[in-house]
Amino acid sequence: xxxxxxxxxxxxxxxxxxxxxxxxxxxxxxxxxxxxxxxxxxxxxxxxxxxxxxxxxxxxxxxxxxxxxxxxxxxxxxxxxxxxxxxxxxxxxxxxxxxxxxxxxxxxxxxxxxx
Amino acid sequence: xxxxxxxxxxxxxxxxxxxxxxxxxxxxxxxxxxxxxxxxxxxxxxxxxxxxxxxxxxxxxxxxxxxxxxxxxxxxxxxxxxxxxxxxxxxxxxxxxxxxxxxxxxxxx
Numbered sequence: 585x586x587x588x589x590x591x592x593x594x595x596x597x598x599x600x601x602x603x604x605x606x607x608x609x610x611x612x613x614x615x616x617x618x619x620x621x622x623x624x625x626x627x628x629x630x631x632x633x634x635x636x637x638x639x640x641x642x643x644x645x646x647x648x649x650x651x652x653x654x655x656x657x658x659x660x661x662x663x664x665x666x667x668x669x670x671x672x673x674x675x676x677x678x679x680x681x682x683x684x685x686x687x688x689x690x691x692x693x694x695x696x697x698x699x
Numbered sequence: 700x701x702x703x704x705x706x707x708x709x710x711x712x713x714x715x716x717x718x719x720x721x722x723x724x725x726x727x728x729x730x731x732x733x734x735x736x737x738x739x740x741x742x743x744x745x746x747x748x749x750x751x752x753x754x755x756x757x758x759x760x761x762x763x764x765x766x767x768x769x770x771x772x773x774x775x776x777x778x779x780x781x782x783x784x785x786x787x788x789x790x791x792x793x794x795x796x797x798x799x800x801x802x803x804x805x806x807x808x
Contacts, residue, residue: 624707626786626800627742642795674741684729684749684790690741 586611590675590691597665598699605660605694607675615681616658617642617688618650620671627674633658634681665698672696701725703799705787710805711777719772719785719802727792733761733772734786736801742786745772774804782806 588609597603609616617632619642629642633652647669649661658677662669675691703723711717723731730749734742748754748763748770760773772785787799 624800627788627796627798629795632795682794684794685747686794687732687744687747688742688796690743692741693739695739 586689588675588677588689588691590673590694592694593692594695596697596699599666600664603662603665603696605662605673605675605696607658607660607691608656609658609675609677609689610656611677611679611689612655613677613679613689614655615679615686616652616675616677618648618658618660619674619676620644620669621674621693622671630660630673632681665696667698670696670698701789701791701797703787703789703797705785705799705802707800708803708805710807711774713777713779713806713808715777716773716775717777717804719774719787719804721770721772721787721799723768723770723787723789723797723799725789725791725797728765729790729792729794731761731763731770732786732788732790732796733759733770734788736784736786738783745785777806779806779808 618630619627631650633639673694676688678686678688705721733745736742746761758775784801786801788796
């Protein structure tokens with residue numbers, strides 16, 4: 585089954601404790617992206633990747649890191665989480681990211697609470 | 700700056716018709732998407748418009764006017780399962796998606 589998976593689905597952590605949220609897709613997509621979703625603000629892009637070893641900042645990259653060492657995986661790293669990073673996070677992928685008509689496929693989401 | 704506006708919340712009755720509007724101002728335009736998102740779940744694709752006019756897909760239709768920077772999603776024969784948020788997103792000149800905040804649709808029996 586074609587899908588995007590994320591782990592963990594739910595995470596409670598404390599300020600300053602490094603964490604990684606994994607994202608994997610099995611559709612051989614070149615383009616992958618991370619979003620955060622907060623009430624009233626909609627989806628905001630954190631980072632995106634057009635292909636292996638190519639990553640770019642989105643609208644809200646501060647406090648986050650990503651890597652793209654393999655086509656299928658795109659982990660999101662919070663080196664020192666803070667309470668303002670409490671949010672619902674979505675990973676998404678699409679075939680190339682170079683066409684306006686491409687549908688993005690979303691993972692199930694990771695709900696993060698930073699105390 | 701880039702901006703997408705849609706109503707925060709709408710209420711409609713089961714069996715009725717509802718129209719959700721979206722206006723946009725973006726740097727470039729490569730198409731407009733509508734996604735559906737049930738509470739706590741991932742967004743799922745509903746429709747894509749790049750040319751002016753109406754695209755019909757079952758109970759859902761989507762309209763686009765590029766000259767007005769305007770789109771709407773029309774939902775007919777509303778069912779309780781249509782209670783969800785509806786997200787409008789525009790693909791800009793760099794093929795990046797600019798997202799609206801979403802419209803929460805509440806369906807009443």
